[in-house]
Amino acid sequence: MANPPHGGVLKDLIARDAPRRQELAAEAEKLPAVVLGDRQLCDIELILNGGFSPLEGFMNEKDYNGVVENNRLADGNLFSMPICLDLTKKEIDDLGIKAGARITMRDSRDDRNLAIMTVEDVYQPDKNKEAKMVFGGDPDHPAVQYLHNQTNDYYVGGKLEAIDRLMHYDYVALRYSPAELRLHFDKLGWSRVVAFQTRNPMHRAHRELTVRAARARQANVLIHPVVGMTKPGDIDHFTRVRVYQALLPRYPNGMAVLGLLPLAMRMGGPREAIWHAIIRKNHGATHFIVGRDHAGPGKNSKGEEIYGPYDAQYAVEKYRDELGIEVVPFQMMTYLPDTDEYRPKDEVPKETRTLDISGTELRRRLKTGGDIPEWFSYPEVVKVLRESNPPRNKQGFTIFLTGYTNSGKDAIARALNVTLNQQSGRSVSLLLGDTVRSELSSELGFSREDRDKNIGRIGFVASELTKAGAAVIAAPIAPFQESRKAARQLVEKYGSFYLIHVATPLEYAEKTDKRGIYEKARKGLIKGFTGVDDPYEAPSDREADLVVDLSKENVRTAVHQIVLLLESQGLLDQL
Numbered sequence: 001m002a003n004p005p006h007g008g009v010l011k012d013l014i015a016r017d018a019p020r021r022q023e024l025a026a027e028a029e030k031l032p033a034v035v036l037g038d039r040q041l042c043d044i045e046l047i048l049n050g051g052f053s054p055l056e057g058f059m060n061e062k063d064y065n066g067v068v069e070n071n072r073l074a075d076g077n078l079f080s081m082p083i084c085l086d087l088t089k090k091e092i093d094d095l096g097i098k099a100g101a102r103i104t105m106r107d108s109r110d111d112r113n114l115a116i117m118t119v120e121d122v123y124q125p126d127k128n129k130e131a132k133m134v135f136g137g138d139p140d141h142p143a144v145q146y147l148h149n150q151t152n153d154y155y156v157g158g159k160l161e162a163i164d165r166l167m168h169y170d171y172v173a174l175r176y177s178p179a180e181l182r183l184h185f186d187k188l189g190w191s192r193v194v195a196f197q198t199r200n201p202m203h204r205a206h207r208e209l210t211v212r213a214a215r216a217r218q219a220n221v222l223i224h225p226v227v228g229m230t231k232p233g234d235i236d237h238f239t240r241v242r243v244y245q246a247l248l249p250r251y252p253n254g255m256a257v258l259g260l261l262p263l264a265m266r267m268g269g270p271r272e273a274i275w276h277a278i279i280r281k282n283h284g285a286t287h288f289i290v291g292r293d294h295a296g297p298g299k300n301s302k303g304e305e306i307y308g309p310y311d312a313q314y315a316v317e318k319y320r321d322e323l324g325i326e327v328v329p330f331q332m333m334t335y336l337p338d339t340d341e342y343r344p345k346d347e348v349p350k351e352t353r354t355l356d357i358s359g360t361e362l363r364r365r366l367k368t369g370g371d372i373p374e375w376f377s378y379p380e381v382v383k384v385l386r387e388s389n390p391p392r393n394k395q396g397f398t399i400f401l402t403g404y405t406n407s408g409k410d411a412i413a414r415a416l417n418v419t420l421n422q423q424s425g426r427s428v429s430l431l432l433g434d435t436v437r438s439e440l441s442s443e444l445g446f447s448r449e450d451r452d453k454n455i456g457r458i459g460f461v462a463s464e465l466t467k468a469g470a471a472v473i474a475a476p477i478a479p480f481q482e483s484r485k486a487a488r489q490l491v492e493k494y495g496s497f498y499l500i501h502v503a504t505p506l507e508y509a510e511k512t513d514k515r516g517i518y519e520k521a522r523k524g525l526i527k528g529f530t531g532v533d534d535p536y537e538a539p540s541d542r543e544a545d546l547v548v549d550l551s552k553e554n555v556r557t558a559v560h561q562i563v564l565l566l567e568s569q570g571l572l573d574q575l
Contacts, residue, residue, distance in 0.1 A: 007054030042264035060157030140300035192219035195285035269307035270315035291330035392570035396466035403502030408550035446528035459487030467494035
């Protein structure tokens with residue numbers, strides 16, 4: 001028999017009677033609507049289908065304070081992560097949101113109405129307190145940064161009445177709700193289920209770990225990967241799901257099931273581990289594997305681990321009886337080449353020869369086409385990963401040149417464009433500052449806000465082209481470090497980004513200006529001109545990947561330096 005849900009009753013709001021949902025659908029069309037963003041959509045899906053039981057809506061202030069301060073809802077139930085609907089003051093005022101109001105929850109992707117909330121309260125959280133008590137307060141923590149930079153200032157709490165489930169178009173057969181997964185376990189005759197949480201590809205060590213856990217507890221395995229929002233830089237869920245599907249036949253027949261979890265992770269370490277255990281209990285699991293640094297964000301900017309390696313295990317163990325799900329501590333597995341087997345590291349004698357490949361080393365081998373041995377991963381898994389990680393000479397990249405007007409960055413960009421096209425084998429796109437201004441940002445001026453928007457657009461276009469495997473050459477002035485950093489972050493989701501500081505001095509750029517632009521700016525005929533009456537934040541040595549100066553070298557030499565940089569990274573091999 002499946003594990004009872006957290007709180008005793010599965011709050012499956014979608015399962016309620018169809019006639020009532022039809023009434024709600026009609027009512028929703030007449031109500032003010034909140035359009036939900038990506039994280040809010042992940043949260044509402046797991047509220048509506050019971051994954052977050054005993055929650056029946058976004059947290060009101062009493063529940064929120066109880067969770068932040070004590071890991072408990074107002075009714076005393078254990079719950080470790082705030083699940084809140086964050087809105088701006090303007091949205092609240094414009095939509096007339098106040099206690100007692102009814103508002104529609106709408107999907108931003110297809111304008112479908114998902115639920116109606118009856119508002120219980122509107123409150124302004126103490127974000128500093130939430131950051132410290134829930135996540136530990138480290139300013140480098142991604143959830144802390146998200147809380148301060150992307151979460152709106154007001155929370156709205158209230159229970160939900162479901163109208164419809166979210167529509168997905170990928171891996172639909174693998175998207176089990178808690179009730180559906182429980183029914184599936186019952187159909188299979190499973191009474192003991194070990195759940196394995198992952199946001200990464202699985203390899204042979206993971207298979208061995210989960211099989212060992214199942215055998216020791218006479219249980220079956222639920223591979224339950226997160227396919228909502230994970231850590232920035234993680235491998236996309238399409239690739240990961242193909243890996244899980246390729247791995248599944250490697251389990252003994254009938255031992256494992258794959259189900260997808262549309263969760264927005266917070267990377268909250270100990271708090272997140274408790275939350276994950278509750279979610280898996282709601283999905284019918286009786287056991288839950290908690291890993292080393294489970295759901296941890298890694299290191300901060302000082303190189304320090306944000307959480308201790310076993311903090312998550314200690315946190316879940318503390319509430320083991322109340323959670324009603326048995327914790328299976330993650331055992332680090334290592335390969336023994338002499339006996340061709342994996343064993344837990346703490347069971348291996350010191351003199352025994354072992355082999356391991358770190359995640360960093362695996363990514364390096366995928367990028368460079370290096371060998372990935374069968375002792376580490378199965379050939380069918382490696383095949384999927386190589387399909388999504390082409391060799392370096394097939395990967396897209398962006399060269400981003402920044403400098404004053406007439407610094408020579410446009411001339412370098414044009415010459416580099418010709419050079420890369422001459423070598424062929426890859427699409428090359430040229431995004432000159434003036435061209436982008438006329439074609440993509442014609443309505444923008446030269447205020448700080450407009451300049452940032454312009455660079456944001458260039459970063460977006462460059463990231464999409466990079467994802468498609470193109471070489472992108474962008475040459476805006478890009479005077480501000482913050483917008484250059486944002487462009488880098490966009491592109492590096494999909495490929496390499498190289499910032500080239502064309503450090504030609506302002507005096508030289510102005511002296512050699514044949515178009516007379518600087519002269520007009522000096523006379524006040526052009527306002528907001530970088531270097532004259534608008535600042536330029538020169539890239540630091542740490543920010544710039546290469547510095548060139550056309551007062552000291554010519555365009556051909558500068559282009560050759562960029563080509564050498566690309567070649568050293570393996571991006572121009574065998575073109």
